[in-house]
Amino acid sequence: KRRHKHSDELEKKIQNHLTDSMKPPGADGDIWELFAEEGEMKIYRKELVEDGLICDPLKAVHSIGNVTAREMCHYFWDTDVRMEWEGTIESFRVIEVPEEFTTIIYQTHRRVWPSAQRDCLYLSSMVKVDNPPSVGDKIPHDTWIVCNFSVDHPEANPVSGCVRALIEIALICQTFITPPKDGGPITRDCLQCDIIYVANVNPGGWAPASVLRSIYKREYPKFLRRFTAYVQDKTRKLDI
Numbered sequence: 152k153r154r155h156k157h158s159d160e161l162e163k164k165i166q167n168h169l170t171d172s173m174k175p176p177g178a179d180g181d182i183w184e185l186f187a188e189e190g191e192m193k194i195y196r197k198e199l200v201e202d203g204l205i206c207d208p209l210k211a212v213h214s215i216g217n218v219t220a221r222e223m224c225h226y227f228w229d230t231d232v233r234m235e236w237e238g239t240i241e242s243f244r245v246i247e248v249p250e251e252f253t254t255i256i257y258q259t260h261r262r263v264w265p266s267a268q269r270d271c272l273y274l275s276s277m278v279k280v281d282n283p284p285s286v287g288d289k290i291p292h293d294t295w296i297v298c299n300f301s302v303d304h305p306e307a308n309p310v311s312g313c314v315r316a317l318i319e320i321a322l323i324c325q326t327f328i329t330p331p332k333d334g335g336p337i338t339r340d341c342l343q344c345d346i347i348y349v350a351n352v353n354p355g356g357w358a359p360a361s362v363l364r365s366i367y368k369r370e371y372p373k374f375l376r377r378f379t380a381y382v383q384d385k386t387r388k389l390d391i
């Protein structure tokens with residue numbers, strides 16, 4: 152069961168995401184504020200201050216056509232393509248690969264004046280979920296999750312001057328297939344992928360609330376727009 156040092160913690164976090172993060176905003180009685188909406192994409196936030204630090208939880212729901220849950224999670228998890236869609240990291244390094252589909256990554260984010268530059272050291276794992284909770288009456292064809300959470304590592308060799316931000320992030324994707332009416336073969340046009348993205352970022356040190364909240368307000372919609380467009384583009388039929 153214990154495949155590597157962080158196996159138990161990873162399993163627990165995945166289970167929590169499948170029960171808590173998959174609930175539609177508001178179902179848990181919590182008050183989520185809808186702060187951005189573009190078509191199917193809805194992004195919610197909560198105001199949360201911990202030890203004087205802005206730790207606003209974020210939850211985004213989205214649904215896009217022509218891709219599968221596995222493709223969405225693969226491109227989110229795969230560090231080979233990270234810099235093709237990630238716009239806020241300056242550098243990253245894979246520190247360790249504890250097992251297939253699990254990496255430990257050290258990354259630095261672009262500095263946002265006047266706060267100090269932030270870095271993150273986290274485990275990133277992509278997992279196929281066997282018995283997913285079905286949301287509403289739709290039955291998913293499959294469910295995949297990428298779970299990113301902060302860990303320690305002796306070989307991080309951090310960039311001096313960076314403040315360590317702590318993250319708890321998950322991307323949960325479900326594939327829905329609508330077979331063609333005429334009984335023909337299933338094509339990409341029959342695919343719909345429902346996405347839930349949750350992010351809890353602790354900035355690790357003081358930064359002006361107004362600066363942080365404006366970064367989040369700008370960066371999260373940009374990130375979701377850019378990432379989903381990237382996956383649809385990478386999976387589009389080759390225009391022969």
Ligand SMILES: CCCc1ccc(-c2ccc(S(=O)(=O)CCO)cc2)cc1[C@H]1C[C@H]1c1ccccn1
Pocket residue numbers: 237239240260269271299316318320350352353354358363366367370371374
């Ligand atoms: C002071 C906090 C600094 C800060 C620490 C961390 C992160 C962050 C880390 C990881 C992930 S991810 O979804 O796991 C994709 C892999 O990188 C997203 C965001 C973002 C910010 C800040 C830079 C802001 C930001 C906010 C939203 C989206 C992207 N960037």
